[in-house]
Amino acid sequence: MNTTGTPVPATRDAAVRQGAAVALSGLRKHYGEVRAVDGIDLTIAPGEVVALLGPNGAGKSTTVDMILGLTRPDAGQVGVFGREPAEAIAEGAIGAMLQGGALLEDATVGELVGLVASLHRKPIPVAEALRRAGVEELAGRRSTKLSGGQKQRVRFAIALVSDPDLLVLDEPTAAMDVGSRREFWKSMHTFTDSGRTVLFATHYLEEAEEFADRVVLMRSGRIVADGSVAEVRALAGGRTLRAVAPGATSAAVSVLPGVTEYEVRGDRIAVSSSDSDATLRALLAAFPAVRDIEITAIGLEGAFLSLTSDEETTR
Numbered sequence: 001m002n003t004t005g006t007p008v009p010a011t012r013d014a015a016v017r018q019g020a021a022v023a024l025s026g027l028r029k030h031y032g033e034v035r036a037v038d039g040i041d042l043t044i045a046p047g048e049v050v051a052l053l054g055p056n057g058a059g060k061s062t063t064v065d066m067i068l069g070l071t072r073p074d075a076g077q078v079g080v081f082g083r084e085p086a087e088a089i090a091e092g093a094i095g096a097m098l099q100g101g102a103l104l105e106d107a108t109v110g111e112l113v114g115l116v117a118s119l120h121r122k123p124i125p126v127a128e129a130l131r132r133a134g135v136e137e138l139a140g141r142r143s144t145k146l147s148g149g150q151k152q153r154v155r156f157a158i159a160l161v162s163d164p165d166l167l168v169l170d171e172p173t174a175a176m177d178v179g180s181r182r183e184f185w186k187s188m189h190t191f192t193d194s195g196r197t198v199l200f201a202t203h204y205l206e207e208a209e210e211f212a213d214r215v216v217l218m219r220s221g222r223i224v225a226d227g228s229v230a231e232v233r234a235l236a237g238g239r240t241l242r243a244v245a246p247g248a249t250s251a252a253v254s255v256l257p258g259v260t261e262y263e264v265r266g267d268r269i270a271v272s273s274s275d276s277d278a279t280l281r282a283l284l285a286a287f288p289a290v291r292d293i294e295i296t297a298i299g300l301e302g303a304f305l306s307l308t309s310d311e312e313t314t315r
């Protein structure tokens, strides 16, 4: 677990950093008064699947653009497999899928993917890239005749065709329906099963929860949480406990151990607790008639809201 201002975790120490898939240090990009990216450090080890989460304007796309060498940082450094982004891209080590990246209008899907393949030294066969992205049947179709979700899958084929070690995806499934999204993640599993690295920015928490090994939460250009899904959830305050507790008062509930927030309405209580076991024991001792007890883990959504909703005070 790593939160703002804490050192890089021991498992991603200097040795890992050297062979890191992605190493960002002190990265900063300001647009006038807007601190799009405000000093982030991030090391991604080869083989990790990392979700970059954050509300609109958190700085996810700007970070992705700097990793891809599309935007030059004001300060700090970007390393991709120990190289400059441009170098790593020229070598075909990075595949990218960006929000709304343009597709050549006059070309068919097959020609388009073939064109990108021809720019790389060791591409996979075009048919293979189309198959992996689930767009084989669209090979002869012009890009102007594609739906939004189909375009995204073609962009995925383009990202795969250089046979990259790292895939960087900015909201890859934004225009896809539920079925396409499922298919997309199935293809991604095939890609990551071979030990390759993925960094994807998303608004879909369930995708981060299901697919990522690690979640990096951004807010206002900074990293506010970094860890496994379980760790990020825990960071946001543990569990919610609800019960009917006859005789409970706000004063009594507020002093139960572990309680971070509480609400008392008549006999009904709802508390957020950082230690629900301790809260429950004390609750039972104080109110033996307590009943209908319900304890739920805070979802990633709850964690996301709690970690990203505070007003940024330093901006």
Ligand SMILES: Nc1ncnc2c1ncn2[C@@H]1O[C@H](COP(=O)(O)OP(=O)(O)OP(=O)(O)O)[C@@H](O)[C@H]1O
Pocket (backbone or CB within 6 Å): 031, 034, 035, 036, 037, 054, 055, 056, 057, 058, 059, 060, 061, 062, 063
């Ligand atoms: N080229 C630019 N010129 C000026 N401001 C910019 C530019 N690009 C981004 N910004 C600003 O920088 C901040 C971060 O934007 P960014 O697109 O990186 O956020 P994001 O987390 O990707 O958001 P979203 O989820 O909406 O895509 C925003 O306030 C945005 O308005």
